[in-house]
Amino acid sequence: MMGFEKASVIIPIFNEADSLEELYLRTKAVFSGLGLPFEFIAVNDGSSDLTYKRLLELRARFPNIGIINHRANHGKSMALMQGFALADGDVAITMDADLQDEPENIPNLLEKLDEGYDMVIGWRASRKDPLSKRFVSGVFNVITRRLLNVHVHDINCGLKVMRKDLYKRLNLRGDLHRLIPAMSQAAGFTVSEVAITHAPRKYGSSKYQLLRHRGLLDIISLTSTLAYRVRPFHIFTEIAFIAWCVFSISLIGLIFTLLIYHDSPSALYVASPVLFFTSLTFLIIGTTFPVIGLILDNLLVHFNDERWRSSLVKEVLPPESC
């Protein structure tokens, strides 16, 4: 039916022992229904509960389960990266272990992917999480949509399907798993979404609490790294030019104040110190910014190297040999 030969299901797991068997069996039923062979890659991210034991028991019953064990807890992004490295399906499915994003949604996502997209992400249209979590997520989504220009409703949904040429080149670190659709789209891959059902967490507890400031910091970091088309030297020098204008205006203001209003105490003790420090500040910005820009430009020369450039190319059609 669909144009896929093998699926790799990748599950990051941190203390989720109780849900694993149900998760595997429901996933297996879905793939039997599709008639699509699959491997189930469980990445145990330093769990301290019975996760590892349960995985070994399951693997003895179902040999298509693979296990990757982290020695310590390294977070969801790193767990996903380990799974992507081991996987060899022409399509990868990432899913949380807590059964909130139900495996029964996978066929809809694959069907959408088969329309030609590189990635399809779930959209938890009626999300079963506490209001506080939904609120933080909502703010995160709005900021990401604005800053990174990704038009999906639910950028951090754990359930995603993606083609091999995309998942093999993802480079996640820190908490970047929340921005996978933005990173993929920026690299020229096409991203779509499908509404999915969502269930409340049945076992265990959430590993990501409310304070997601790192996610917000990641948006800023990604926005700046994606701006590799612009030269830092140009941007910083343009800012410096504005600083020079402000410096000139405040200096002229200072000179006029001292020449014309030298008898007025408010001019001497309020206006002139303010103008003096304004001009000094902008003088410093105007002189240092071009230097910072130049240094950054030099640090970024690797963007010109061969490997970087070839990673931007989707396909090469060489000339016919004569």
Ligand code: UDP
């Ligand atoms: N997870 C992980 N390593 C971590 C934290 C979480 O592998 O350090 C896994 C976790 O077991 C789950 C998924 O990442 O399968 C999402 O975590 P969780 O459901 O706790 O986050 P939430 O959905 O509450 O944001």
Ligand code: MG
């Ligand atoms: Mg969850």
